[in-house]
Amino acid sequence: MKSLYKRFNELKSEEEIEPMDVSNEEKEAMKQQVRMKIQRRRRVPRVWRNVAAAAIITVASVTAVGIAFPTLASQIPIVSNIFSIFNEDQDGFYTDYEEYAVDIAESQTSKGITIMVDRAVYDGKTVTLTYSVETAKELGQNAGVNSPMDIKHTNGSSGTSTALKKVADNKYVGMITTTPDFDKKPDFVDVSWVPDSIVNYDTMKETAGDWEFHFKLKPMTGDVQLVDQSAAKRGVEITIEEIRFTEISTIIEYSQKVDSAVTDEWEWVTADLAVKDNLGSEYLSNGNGGFSENGQDYHFSTTLKKIDKEATSLIFTPEIYMYNGSGNKNETVMLEPIEIELVKK
Structure with missing residues (x-):
């Protein structure tokens, strides 16, 4: 799948577009448009906010099966708490997530890149997933996985994807969320995640691969x-x-x-x-x-x-x-x- 930015670059226009100054108020309004993207029931465009590139990417409906991965240490170095890596930037938002998240520990290797789903949790509103990436290639300082999660039987969903954070040579961690919209809250959510590619958002170079993960989560009570x-x-x-x-x-x-x-x-x-x-x-x-x-x-x-x-x-x-x-x-x-x-x- 081509990235949205690449599609923008391929668009042809007969007019030369001149840059223009944007006020702080306009910038804030645009941020709100991305962050609070509206979805309508029945005809629901699924939209995502990528923190690394502020890009909206389309969602494909998929069914995937993950492969069990017995130990975290065999391919990717142990990160005791991936949530903590993103916690500081989020005002301590993920402080309690590690304690209650479910171990998934599944991995897929494609094109020399191993992606492993580490842990996931569904708080009854939002599914949050942490994952690791290992590759012999340098992904760059501003890279991300170009696919959201898909959850069955929803009217639609919205979510976020963090930029990958480097934790060692050629080893990275990331986090992704989705907030599904259900007519009736289910007893569990059936989650599929099928990354299309890893994108370097500075160069817009994509590394495509074939990774598939599938798991179920119970909602937390409250x-x-x-x-x-x-x-x-x-x-x-x-x-x-x-x-x-x-x-x-x-x-x-x-x-x-x-x-x-x-x-x-x-x-x-x-x-x-x-x-x-x-x-x-x-x-x-x-x-x-x-x-x-x-x-x-x-x-x-x-x-x-x-x-x-x-x-x-x-x-x-x-x-x-x-x-x-x-x-x-x-x-x-x-x-x-x-x-x-x-x-x-």
């Missing part, structure tokens, strides 16, 4: 606190619907309602949440995307790390991004904070 508290301004209403607490994460379900007058004026309206607790600690909000039944009102979710045990409330400040494209008028609207008292169980 306590749910129903909320239904809202804030509104400028024709946009944000409602915090529920908070779910698991052993590794805190999942926020929230909705966005937009007046038709707003959608008539703005091409793109989307919401993000700034989150802190009553102790003053701020929480990185990892948006999981969302869906819409009518193209105007949306349901989103976002995931935080575990909340401080001493915290008694969370304060959500909705940030609304109104966007009409590059070079046009764009706005950011801050709503009044929503403070929610936490129910301890």
